[in-house]
Amino acid sequence: MENIKEILYKFKENNCEDIEKKLNLHIHTTCSDGSLSPVEAVNFAKENGYAYFSITDHNNFEAYKEIDYKNIDGLITGIEFDCWYKGVFIHLLCYGINPFAPEMQQFLAKSKAETKTDIVRIFAKRDVEKIINTVHSLGGIAVLAHPCCCFCLSLNHFFKIMKEAKLDGIEVFYPYKRHRAIFRFHLSENVFKYAQKYDFLLTAGTDKH
Numbered sequence: 360m361e362n363i364k365e366i367l368y369k370f371k372e373n374n375c376e377d378i379e380k381k382l383n384l385h386i387h388t389t390c391s392d393g394s395l396s397p398v399e400a401v402n403f404a405k406e407n408g409y410a411y412f413s414i415t416d417h418n419n420f421e422a423y424k425e426i427d428y429k430n431i432d433g434l435i436t437g438i439e440f441d442c443w444y445k446g447v448f449i450h451l452l453c454y455g456i457n458p459f460a461p462e463m464q465q466f467l468a469k470s471k472a473e474t475k476t477d478i479v480r481i482f483a484k485r486d487v488e489k490i491i492n493t494v495h496s497l498g499g500i501a502v503l504a505h506p507c508c509c510f511c512l513s514l515n516h517f518f519k520i521m522k523e524a525k526l527d528g529i530e531v532f533y534p535y536k537r538h539r540a541i542f543r544f545h546l547s548e549n550v551f552k553y554a555q556k557y558d559f560l561l562t563a564g565t566d567k568h
């Protein structure tokens with residue numbers, strides 16, 4: 360597998376052409392609250408012709424036990440953590456790490472409810488900076504998921520402090536309409552603008568459930 364940073368730089372250099380067709384770095388399975396089994400998720404990605412994709416279940420890597428993840432073309436390992444950062448509830452996507460690294464165990468769900476149930480997940484007590492540092496030490500990257508769902512007053516300021524926390528990227532391309540049916544805080548144009556301003560890597564994902 361190529362280095363994920365290099366893959367994302369390539370998309371950025373090409374002005375993100377086709378990024379939404381080629382990249383889907385946000386797919387859930389039955390190992391969290393998704394509808395597809397891990398094997399079906401891999402098939403879903405192949406049928407859609409993504410060059411790169413990731414299975415990112417909430418707070419767990421269980422899906423990676425059910426697939427031969429090292430030998431699947433285009434698969435980038437991933438996870439989506441529930442966390443609070445400076446009073447803002449966020450979903451933090453982490454990519455490109457060994458899903459069975461002992462260093463990651465401390466951040467994983469301790470119960471089934473922590474992988475599925477919103478009301479349980481919102482009480483998460485993960486240390487964002489510790490996750491990011493651990494992920495970096497394992498050669499991976501951390502990305503802020505669906506940023507318009509963040510209950511922060513200023514996206515500009517929030518991206519700035521996330522940059523200081525060493526966040527690598529922003530999920531800029533995602534189905535805003537679907538998410539914004541519930542959350543209507545920030546303008547999608549600002550996500551792209553501020554992601555560029557703070558020189559984040561840009562990612563795409565459908566948050567398939």
Ligand SMILES: [Zn+2]
Pocket residue numbers: 439450504505566
């Ligand atoms: Zn999410």
Ligand SMILES: [Zn+2]
Pocket residue numbers: 385387439566
């Ligand atoms: Zn998700």
